[in-house]
Each structure stands twice: as C-alpha cells, then as structure tokens.
Amino acid sequence: MIIELPKEFKYEGKGERREYAEVKNDVLYIYGDVPFRKLMYNITYTLKGNNICYYCGKRVKARNITLDHIYPQDMGGPTITNNLIPCCRDCNCEKSNFSESEYKLFKKLSKSEYKVFYEFIHFKHEVMREDGEYQLPKEWMDYENAGKFIALVEMDKEFKGKKYSYTKRYFKEYHAIPKPIVVSKNGVLIDGYTCLMVAKEEGLKNIPTITLENVIVHL
Ligand SMILES: [Zn+2]
Known part of the structure; x- marks a missing residue:
C-alpha cells in the first residue's frame, strides 16, 4: 500500500548515530533507528493539522490533541498516516475500539441503546478474530x-x-x-x-x- 505523505518532511534524531528521515519524490526514506510511531505521528500532524478534532469539529489546543487509529489497533489497525486522525481526547475515549463506521453508527444512537450496541460490536469483533480477520481495507494487506x-x-x-x-x-x-x-x-x-x-x-x-x-x- 501507499501511505499518505506530505510533499516535504524532515526528521533528525538526537542520537549519536545518524538517525534521519525525509520525504523525497513522494517516498519516505528512513536512515538508522528512527522511532517509526513517532515519525508517523509527526507526519500525520503535518498532513492533517493539530488543532481541529476530526470527529466533533471542535478547536483543540495543540498540546491537547490526540491521534486516533481510524481502524482500531486491537482489530489490526496499523500506526500509519492513512490510519491516524487528529481528534480531541473526549472523542478518542468515546470511540475507543470502534472503527470509524461503527463510531458513526454509535453517534446516532440514544443513551438507552448504548449497551446493546456495545454488546453487538464486542460480538462482531470476536467473530472476526475467530475467522482470522482484521478490521482494515483488504487492499492494505x-x-x-x-x-x-x-x-x-x-x-x-x-x-x-x-x-x-x-x-x-x-x-x-x-x-x-x-x-x-x-x-x-x-x-x-x-x-x-x-x-x-x-x-x-x-x-x-x-x-x-x-x-x-x-x-x-x-x-
Ligand atoms: Zn472531538
């Protein structure tokens, strides 16, 4: 798969070894032991900003922004730019291990329906695990x-x-x-x-x- 990258990006590590990463001609080159997660976080903020919550649309101070895994990590969602989106802490907490589409359904429900929905999603995820399936686009894997x-x-x-x-x-x-x-x-x-x-x-x-x-x- 191709990950989303900005036109320009540079990362320089502080270590003694030459840790370095840069985007050149739409390719991300990584030299040395650059922490990949941190790199993906930084690139995601460069691409998608760090002051608006994707889910509720509220403005968020940069120091309070979080990154959500669109396809949740516990369902196989990788830490790559395509799967990361800036959002506020409240939305990130509430979304928990829902996928984006599940979370959108959840937002349409009334409080009295939450419990049944949680149970349904839990069951659905369990069935997927038993079938050896992950919750991410087929073409990624x-x-x-x-x-x-x-x-x-x-x-x-x-x-x-x-x-x-x-x-x-x-x-x-x-x-x-x-x-x-x-x-x-x-x-x-x-x-x-x-x-x-x-x-x-x-x-x-x-x-x-x-x-x-x-x-x-x-x-
Ligand atoms: Zn939010």
Missing part, C-alpha cells in the same frame, strides 16, 4: 511467507515480556497473530517484531503483512 523477513535482533528478555505473552495467548486462542506486521518496500520489518517472532515459533507459514510501497529503510 497481503499474506507473505514469514521466512522472508529476517529479524535483526535475537529474541531476548525484553521481547518475552507482556507483549510476548499476549501474542502467544492470542495465537493459542485464534491461531493467528493479533495484527499484521508492517514492512518497508525493501523488506525491512518496521512494526510487529513480536508478531513475527511468535509466527515463526508457531510455524505460521503465511503472515499477514502490510507492505509500505513508498517507504524505504536503510539501517
């Missing part, structure tokens, strides 16, 4: 051979923490990983290290993958 992505770091304690246990538990229950991994055009793993590790451990051959066609990473 593909199934790739897990073997082709090389993990650059050895599995260590850090990766056997909470996230690891959660991913293992998720796999046991649904025979899938909680969310697609994200890789650059040149095959560098950007997000989903734990998912990739667990997929490999569990012998999952084809791994759900979001390939960012206009992102190149040089480590």
Whole structure:
C-alpha cells in the first residue's frame, strides 16, 4: 500500500548515530533507528493539522490533541498516516475500539441503546478474530511467507515480556497473530517484531503483512 505523505518532511534524531528521515519524490526514506510511531505521528500532524478534532469539529489546543487509529489497533489497525486522525481526547475515549463506521453508527444512537450496541460490536469483533480477520481495507494487506523477513535482533528478555505473552495467548486462542506486521518496500520489518517472532515459533507459514510501497529503510 501507499501511505499518505506530505510533499516535504524532515526528521533528525538526537542520537549519536545518524538517525534521519525525509520525504523525497513522494517516498519516505528512513536512515538508522528512527522511532517509526513517532515519525508517523509527526507526519500525520503535518498532513492533517493539530488543532481541529476530526470527529466533533471542535478547536483543540495543540498540546491537547490526540491521534486516533481510524481502524482500531486491537482489530489490526496499523500506526500509519492513512490510519491516524487528529481528534480531541473526549472523542478518542468515546470511540475507543470502534472503527470509524461503527463510531458513526454509535453517534446516532440514544443513551438507552448504548449497551446493546456495545454488546453487538464486542460480538462482531470476536467473530472476526475467530475467522482470522482484521478490521482494515483488504487492499492494505497481503499474506507473505514469514521466512522472508529476517529479524535483526535475537529474541531476548525484553521481547518475552507482556507483549510476548499476549501474542502467544492470542495465537493459542485464534491461531493467528493479533495484527499484521508492517514492512518497508525493501523488506525491512518496521512494526510487529513480536508478531513475527511468535509466527515463526508457531510455524505460521503465511503472515499477514502490510507492505509500505513508498517507504524505504536503510539501517
Ligand atoms: Zn472531538
């Protein structure tokens, strides 16, 4: 997939190593260990502003703005510009793990209908998980051979923490990983290290993958 990028953008890290990112000819080049999430947040604010809530339209002070995952993270929504939108804290809280379309439905309901709606959405999400489905556009994702992505770091304690246990538990229950991994055009793993590790451990051959066609990473 192609992620939304501004015409111009530069990021310079403070580290000793040369961490750097820039948009050139509609491609995002990343050099070194740039924190990808932070980069996506910054680029999203550059693209979509930082003082209007997308959902309620209210003005928000820059320091109070938040970023919502349009397709919720716990349904596989990735942290990329296409899936991030600036909004106020109240809307972000209220939307919680609804997708945008579910949230729009929710906003039309009266308070007395909330409980049934929450239950319905919970049920719907559970069915999707059981079917190994994620809540994001089909064209964003593909199934790739897990073997082709090389993990650059050895599995260590850090990766056997909470996230690891959660991913293992998720796999046991649904025979899938909680969310697609994200890789650059040149095959560098950007997000989903734990998912990739667990997929490999569990012998999952084809791994759900979001390939960012206009992102190149040089480590
Ligand atoms: Zn709002």
